[in-house]
Amino acid sequence: MFFFVGRYFTYMLASACNGTLYVGVTNDLERRVWEHRNGYIKGFTSRYGVCRLVWFEVHDDISETILREKRIKRWRRDWKKALIEEDNPHWADLYPDLVPGESAAPERLSARRPSQG
Numbered sequence: 001m002f003f004f005v006g007r008y009f010t011y012m013l014a015s016a017c018n019g020t021l022y023v024g025v026t027n028d029l030e031r032r033v034w035e036h037r038n039g040y041i042k043g044f045t046s047r048y049g050v051c052r053l054v055w056f057e058v059h060d061d062i063s064e065t066i067l068r069e070k071r072i073k074r075w076r077r078d079w080k081k082a083l084i085e086e087d088n089p090h091w092a093d094l095y096p097d098l099v100p101g102e103s104a105a106p107e108r109l110s111a112r113r114p115s116q117g
Contacts, residue, residue, distance in 0.1 A: 008065035011056035017091040022050045025069045053094040055084045
């Protein structure tokens with residue numbers, strides 16, 4: 001289990017191993033990924049089933065975090081893939097490590113909604 005207080009996150013979601021990618025920014029990684037996984041975020045991620053957390057970074061400064069997100073979004077796919085595989089070669093879903101007791105399968109997640117914060 002991870003504890004990140006007062007931090008910001010650049011993260012990547014995937015639809016599957018080597019699947020469609022999404023790059024985002026948040027100040028609450030657990031809540032934001034939960035929202036993606038449970039359809040609270042309408043648009044690209046819900047349309048393409050992009051809900052597997054495959055990579056993230058922690059930052060202290062929101063400006064730095066947003067800049068990193070913008071840079072990664074402009075990268076070629078093979079660069080993004082290399083970044084993921086540096087620490088997660090099998091594209092494992094990292095979300096269950098953030099929330100003990102949660103399943104890696106989005107459709108099996110509980111109906112509880114994480115606290116807003």
